[in-house]
Amino acid sequence: MSDQRAHAHRSIRTQLLPSRSHGIRQGRDASLGRRHTRYRPRRHHASSLQCSEAKGAVMTLTILAFALSGLLMAxxxxxxxxxxxxxxxxxGLGTFLLGVAGMFLFYxxxxxxxxxxxxxxxxxxxxFVFAVMVVHRSSGGRPVLESxxxxxxxxxxxGVSGMVILSLQDSVGGWLPASASGGAAIATELLGGHLVVFELLGALLLAALVAVLVIVGAGERR
Structure with a gap:
């Protein structure tokens, strides 16, 4: 009888131990889940704050770039x-043209x-600088424009500005769609298949500049 009782106690212990361990695991999982649910909103709130700060910094830099380009143009x-x-x-013309380039980058x-x-x-x-220096080279002082x-x-x-503004009111109706080809595609076309034409245009401008120098030199010799 004592052997049977000992065997029965052992079987009861083996049945109770897995259930206890399973209950302990469930309790640990529940506590971990509570901790995650407690800390998750804080992490989400911190990430949202970081995103909002980054967007604010980008907007500030964008506004500064637009203002700088406008000031250069004005x-x-x-x-x-x-x-x-x-x-x-x-x-002043060069400064204005740099401001226009900044506007192009802004858009x-x-x-x-x-x-x-x-x-x-x-x-x-x-x-322009070369022409001004060559044309007014014989004068003693700096070239001055008379008004x-x-x-x-x-x-x-x-009048021309008003006509341009009135003509553009009907044609501009919203944002233009983004172009599919960017600067890389245009650069590939210019320096790829159209490289010969591009170089010929540069040689033509250089030849025109040399011709102007020759004409000016011949006029001074006479």
Missing amino acids: GGAAVVALTRDLMRMVI GQAFLATAQVFVYVGGVLVL RHDIGAAVIAL
Whole structure:
């Protein structure tokens, strides 16, 4: 009888131990789940704060870039309109063109901004400086522009600006769709299949510059 009782106690213990261990595990899992539910909102709140701070910083930089480009354009245009010195006018024009390039970058047109800097600031503006220095090389002082038709030029400029604004009111109806090809695709086309044409245009501009030098030198010798 004692052997049977001992065997019965052992079987009861073996049946009770898994249930106890299972209950302990369930209690631990429940406590861990409570901890996760407690700390999850805090982590989500911290991540949302970080995202909002990053968006605020990006918006601040965007506004600063737009304001800087606008100031460059306004300052350059004011210098061109108010000064009478040709070299200062050229510098003001370059500042204005750099502001336009910044506006192109602000609106996501990297290729237009690059073309603005290389073609206008780096090409046309340098030709302006070269022309001013060559034409007025014989004079003793710096070249100065005489003002004779300021009022008429202002009236014409205001009239043309008004016509352009009125003509664009009906054509602009919302945001334009994003272009599929970016700056990389355009650069591949220019420096890939159209490389020969691109180089020929550069050689043509160089030949024109050399021809101007030859003509000016021949005129001075006479």
